[in-house]
Amino acid sequence: MGVANPFHAKHPPSEQDAAAAAAAGSAAVSDERVRRESWFKHLLSRPEFAALAGTVMVFLVFGLSAGNSGMFNLDGVMNWSQVAAYLGIISVGACLLMIAGEFDLSIGSMIGFSGMMVALPTMYFHWPIALSIVFAFAGSMLLGALNGYLVMRTRLPSFIVTLAFLFILRGLTLALSVMFADRTIISGVGDVAAHDWLAHALFQGVAFKGLFTWLGHIGVVKLLDSGLPLVPGIPKVILWWFALAAACAFILAKTQFGNWIFAVGGDSNAAKNVGVPVRRVKISLFVLTAFCSCLYSVLQVCDIGSAAADRGLQAEFEAIIAAVIGGTLLTGGYGSVVGASFGALIFGVVQIGITYTNIDSDWFRVFLGAMLLFAVLFNHYVRSRVAASR
Numbered sequence: 001m002g003v004a005n006p007f008h009a010k011h012p013p014s015e016q017d018a019a020a021a022a023a024a025g026s027a028a029v030s031d032e033r034v035r036r037e038s039w040f041k042h043l044l045s046r047p048e049f050a051a052l053a054g055t056v057m058v059f060l061v062f063g064l065s066a067g068n069s070g071m072f073n074l075d076g077v078m079n080w081s082q083v084a085a086y087l088g089i090i091s092v093g094a095c096l097l098m099i100a101g102e103f104d105l106s107i108g109s110m111i112g113f114s115g116m117m118v119a120l121p122t123m124y125f126h127w128p129i130a131l132s133i134v135f136a137f138a139g140s141m142l143l144g145a146l147n148g149y150l151v152m153r154t155r156l157p158s159f160i161v162t163l164a165f166l167f168i169l170r171g172l173t174l175a176l177s178v179m180f181a182d183r184t185i186i187s188g189v190g191d192v193a194a195h196d197w198l199a200h201a202l203f204q205g206v207a208f209k210g211l212f213t214w215l216g217h218i219g220v221v222k223l224l225d226s227g228l229p230l231v232p233g234i235p236k237v238i239l240w241w242f243a244l245a246a247a248c249a250f251i252l253a254k255t256q257f258g259n260w261i262f263a264v265g266g267d268s269n270a271a272k273n274v275g276v277p278v279r280r281v282k283i284s285l286f287v288l289t290a291f292c293s294c295l296y297s298v299l300q301v302c303d304i305g306s307a308a309a310d311r312g313l314q315a316e317f318e319a320i321i322a323a324v325i326g327g328t329l330l331t332g333g334y335g336s337v338v339g340a341s342f343g344a345l346i347f348g349v350v351q352i353g354i355t356y357t358n359i360d361s362d363w364f365r366v367f368l369g370a371m372l373l374f375a376v377l378f379n380h381y382v383r384s385r386v387a388a389s390r
Helices: 015-030 039-044 049-066 074-099 107-124 129-154 158-181 189-194 197-203 209-217 236-254 256-266 268-273 278-304 315-325 337-356 363-388
Strands: 185-187 306-308
Touching: 049 315, 049 337, 049 363, 074 107, 074 236, 074 256, 074 278, 074 315, 074 337, 107 129, 107 158, 107 185, 107 189, 107 278, 107 306, 107 315, 129 158, 129 189, 129 197, 129 278, 158 185, 189 197, 189 278, 189 306, 197 278, 236 256, 236 278, 236 337, 256 268, 256 278, 268 278, 278 306, 315 337, 315 363, 337 363
Parallel strands: none
Antiparallel strands: 185 306
């Protein structure tokens, strides 16, 4: 006869066992590690929430004050979207660099300088414009790498290093344009770009012309007396903005390099100790910022048809404002490319939308400053809540 296994004996649970199980369940529910967060608190903790809320507010304000003015007609939408797209391109680079804990105040000067790198070789040395564009991108990215190298090598604040480059590049732009052209504005670049298939296809004019012509003939888009659509297509700067923002948002959210960006911005020493290549990450982001500035400039030069020494004036501050409105902290380690894009959209809507109202355009800067202050205070509040909940 076998001996009964006491571990297999079935006994009804005692009152002590039931109380212990209930206590364990209560502890599990109250444990912060398994606590469920409401959807609103989760949304509130997202860096782009303030920019999204601000975008909704701006659209409501202008929908009520300028809804019948044509601002939200297709041509009006293209106008403010184009302004937002130019700022959106440089705000993407500024956003990623700020998340990594650095600043680039030479963005605006780089816009003017890279425009001259396109115009001067094309108009005065008779280079093919495609070669001038490649030269501009290469030169800008090398200068961006130099910016990053000096910041990392000297350990000086990036604010100081890039402030120096702000003056250096602006002065070089002015001096070189006067030296070679005897003027600060170089025209005729647009006509050359129109006859170069690569420059025209990538950087000049609008896309989807055939689609918009068809939409005009079926009555969706308004036609001019000439039979051409009032809106001939989507400006290519908007497509570049969407492509760049989507690519950088994916890198930031879904790749190891994106994790490195957050890590070096949160604590660069701790990131270095766990094997993150801090120097390479930061220099790469300075190169990206310079690339974004050059892309802005090339699109503008090909579309407007000229380069000017004062192009990009104060663009660096507008890019930083868009990034901050989008939820990026000035201290680094926290931010969103999507939020920065919403910040740029707010900028474009307000700048163009205010011309559709009876409001004096001088109030635009007041509104922009107020939005910046609100965004900084809101981001500080959200950051404090997130830190307190950990």
